[in-house]
Amino acid sequence: MVEQKLEKDPAYVREFERTLDVIDRAQTFFLTTHLNPDGDGLGCESALSLALTCLGKTVTVVNAHPVPAVYHFLPNQETFLTQAPPGVIYDVAIMLECPDEQRSGGVLPIPGGAREIINLDHHVFNTRYGTVNLIDPTAAAAGEQVWDLLMALDCPVDKAMAIGIYTAIATDTGQFKYPSVTPRTHRVVAQLLELGLEVGFMNEQIYERVPRAAMRLLGMALEKVAYNAAGTVGWFAVTQDMLRAAGAAENQTENFINYVRSVEGVQVAIFFQEMSDGRVKVSFRSRGRVDVSALAYALGGGGHKRAAGVTLTQSLAEAQARVLAAVETSLAPKS
Numbered sequence: 001m002v003e004q005k006l007e008k009d010p011a012y013v014r015e016f017e018r019t020l021d022v023i024d025r026a027q028t029f030f031l032t033t034h035l036n037p038d039g040d041g042l043g044c045e046s047a048l049s050l051a052l053t054c055l056g057k058t059v060t061v062v063n064a065h066p067v068p069a070v071y072h073f074l075p076n077q078e079t080f081l082t083q084a085p086p087g088v089i090y091d092v093a094i095m096l097e098c099p100d101e102q103r104s105g106g107v108l109p110i111p112g113g114a115r116e117i118i119n120l121d122h123h124v125f126n127t128r129y130g131t132v133n134l135i136d137p138t139a140a141a142a143g144e145q146v147w148d149l150l151m152a153l154d155c156p157v158d159k160a161m162a163i164g165i166y167t168a169i170a171t172d173t174g175q176f177k178y179p180s181v182t183p184r185t186h187r188v189v190a191q192l193l194e195l196g197l198e199v200g201f202m203n204e205q206i207y208e209r210v211p212r213a214a215m216r217l218l219g220m221a222l223e224k225v226a227y228n229a230a231g232t233v234g235w236f237a238v239t240q241d242m243l244r245a246a247g248a249a250e251n252q253t254e255n256f257i258n259y260v261r262s263v264e265g266v267q268v269a270i271f272f273q274e275m276s277d278g279r280v281k282v283s284f285r286s287r288g289r290v291d292v293s294a295l296a297y298a299l300g301g302g303g304h305k306r307a308a309g310v311t312l313t314q315s316l317a318e319a320q321a322r323v324l325a326a327v328e329t330s331l332a333p334k335s
Helices: 010-025 037-056 141-152 159-170 184-196 200-205 212-222 241-247 259-261 291-300 316-331
Strands: 028-033 056-061 090-096 113-119 132-135 233-238 267-276 280-286 307-312
Touching: 010 090, 010 113, 010 132, 028 037, 037 090, 090 316, 113 141, 113 233, 132 241, 141 159, 141 184, 159 184, 159 200, 212 233, 212 241, 233 259, 233 280, 233 291, 233 316, 259 267, 259 280, 267 316, 280 291, 280 316, 291 307, 291 316, 307 316
Parallel strands: 028 056, 028 090, 090 113, 113 132, 233 267
Antiparallel strands: 267 280, 280 307
16 A cells, blocks of 8 residues: 545545445455446456455456457456346445446446445546445546555555556547646656556557558548538548448447547547447547537537547437537537
8 A cells, every 4th residue: 555645625535535445344346337448447447456356355347348359458357247247246336437327338237236336437427326426527537546546455556457557547548648638647657657567568559459450441431531611520430331341340440530630620520430239329529619528418428528429329320410410509609
């Protein structure tokens, strides 16, 4: 355990102390994150499951979807399940970066149940459904919050845990490019490096192992990028036909949207993905005055000011028309 002052508001500190107390008293833990798990959720699960196991706790990690191949380097990920063991009652369920119960993708409610729910998240629109709600919208990633927990638990933090935390922070900040990054973010990363973490190795694992099929798909998608008349909104899509033609998987599109976000003049980038179940997954990125979390929330989704998303039960054409109209309204001058 490393003694360090938690520089947060008093309400958050109280919830943090409650979290530590709940963890200390419990023996069996159930960990999960949102559906279509990303680097932040998976990295947090990896690091926290290792720490809890180090403390002699029994940990089960269950997600709605399998770990994408790009994250197979994460320690302990091979133990993650996609179905909860039936009938098991857990002392504590820890929800990581899951702003509401629906975002668990059906993992909640847990078949056997849990006596306590720790809701750890950094989304503004979190519904605070836990018995303990550790919500910090100022954190650049949930990984920052989990790092604070690791520092306070009576378990030596090691390089394996550092890999999970770095993955969480690096991916949720767009490689430290988003405005959510703070001096504290870099201080946490500095501590990870002191544990022997190799940044070059980490970035190679996360960003430099793109499958050829995913590269083919990216090329097909970028050929169809469209812009509004002002050039402030850019959007593109991946269909099921494109996935089949490229030989790619649905979960190989995670960073596609950043290519359009990087185009000069674009303030809002939108990526539409047609899913195999007929729904359309919509991702938003902003680098201007548009709060895309409010936009996504109005459509039934959520996220952060500069990165958000929603899944719509509509055809691709209908989803595009609905979303683009909402974006243009948000960009219109306010009277």
